[in-house]
Amino acid sequence: MSGDFAPVEDVAVNEHAAPVRETVVIDRLGHLGDGIAETPEGPLYVAFALPGERVTVERHGSRGTLVSVDIASPERVTPPCRHFSVCGGCALQHLAPAPYTAFKHRLVEDAIAAERLDATVDPIVPLPPGTRRRATFTARRTETGTALGYNGRGSHRLVAIEECPVIEPALVAALPRLNRLAARLVHPKDATRMIVTATDNGLDVALVGARRIDEAERMRLPAVAAELCLARLSVNDELIAMIRPPSLDVGGTAVVAPPGGFVQAVAGAEAALAEIVLAAVGKARRVCDLYAGIGTFSLRLARTATVHAIEGDAAALTALEAARRFAKGLKPVTTERRDLVRRPLSAKEFARFDAVVLDPPHAGAKPQVELLAKSVVPRIAYVSCNPSTLARDLAILVAGGYAIDRVVPVDQFVWSTEVEAVAVLSRRR
Known part of the structure; x- marks a missing residue:
């Protein structure tokens, strides 16, 4: 070939x-x-x-x-998408499934080995294509109209897309409608980001860097959002229209995330991560959930344990609190807004918990982990989107007396070089 x-x-x-x-x-x-x-x-x-x-x-x-x-x-193998090698969204569509899975698994293994950690990496949890419910598109005004798509590999050149085998079919079907919306709101000179999430009640669309809209346009846009079958429309951090609450099912609890706010990109990946976390926590009665976000783990943990959820983003914490108020069958969930980089929890503050769950950003949680390593918390579940910072932080915990019980990779971002993983640890000394 x-x-x-x-x-x-x-x-x-x-x-x-x-x-x-x-x-x-x-x-x-x-x-x-x-x-x-x-x-x-x-x-x-x-x-x-x-x-x-x-x-x-x-x-x-x-x-x-x-x-x-x-x-x-x-x-x-033949890549399934016509835009592959031009669009910057995927890197590995040309690699057959078995070696692709081995490559993803090796990313986690190599990171663990680089820190000289004694840990066996479980088989990767696979996710099928066509299941990503969240996408960030770029829109630009061109000489012939408005283009909507992804940036090219390693560049700011926009590749207008007609298909995408990674995202949910509902998002693919919506591309013409989203393009019409972009044509109304794209910045005349700069790129505009469009963050789209397929929720249980329709598409949640947030535009960032859009053109300024006057009062007349602001009054027209709710009708446009309804015509385009959107659940919610936000422009430059301003809520323009809420046709229906764009809710997501988080372990049986309905959560409305803030516009453009972080959610796990694939519902199946979220469920897989949560299953591992819940098994790691086991019968713990008091759990601390660090970097709790909108409650991805907190609301599930609260089915069997009291939870203290800590998050630095006010909008995400507000969404969690609103979901908790209307949920049924949950044990108490308390919340705290706190910057865990500037003000991490001390070892003494961890003393009242039986387990800790943390899901930090790409940079990891080094300042917090250094203090967590000095605690006596029996069980830790660490969810990570970056094998390198995960391994670095695990080395700190192991030096502090924890043992790694298992590491499970989850292939949330199909055909990319990104891989999620959950590490489960227990205190040995």
Whole structure:
């Protein structure tokens, strides 16, 4: 199998250097999904190339733009999306399922091994494509109208999309409607972000960086939102229309997230993460949920335990509190707004809890983990979207006397190089 590839813009490319065309053999995949060829000049990184392949590239320093695959790997498959290799959303659609899963698993294993931790990584929990309920699109005004899509790989060039096998079918079907909305509100010069979530009651749409709207347009937009079958519309942090509450089912509790606020991108991934967390906590009666967000874990934990939920984002905490007030069958849930980087909980504050759950952002939770490691909390469940910072923080906990009972990867972001994981720990000394 061989073929030609559209040139891909890359931030590492020196546009002023004359490209050199050469043929190389790919040795391995890097952690960002690039094929890596060892050359006399050092490693050459080639997007969309696979181990064992002989490829022709145009070389720009340490980067190679794939021109053709001269000898293909048996692990190469036909990408399911026409926009692949141009759109920057996916990196691994060309890799067969088994080696793709092994690659994702290895990302977590390598991060754990880099910290010299004694932990076996469980098999990855797979998620199918077409299940992502949340997407962030970019809209720009062009010479021919308005384009809606994703940024190209390593660039700010917009790739208008007509399909996306990653997101839910409801989002794909809505693309023409969303484009019409973008045409009304896109900034005349700059890019506008459109955050769209498929909720139980319809699409929740939040535009950021849209053009300024006058009072007349503000009055017209609720009718536009209804015509486009939106549940809620927000523009530049202003609520414009709420046709129906855009609620999400969080373990049997209806939650209305703040406009554009964080939610787990795939409902199936959220359920898988929650199942692991609940099993880790077990019969704990008092649980502290750090970085609680809208209550993804707190509201589930409260079915069997009293929960203290801590979150720095006021809007997310308000959503959690509102959901708790109307929920039935929950044990007490208390909330606290707190910046856990500037003011992490002390070891003494953890003394009243039987278990701690934490789901920090990409940077991890080093300041908080350093104090958690000094606590006597029996059980910890650490949910992470970054294997490197997860491993770093686990090393701190292990040095403080915790043991890693299991690490479970969850493939929430299909065909990307991102992977979620849950680490379960217990105090040994």
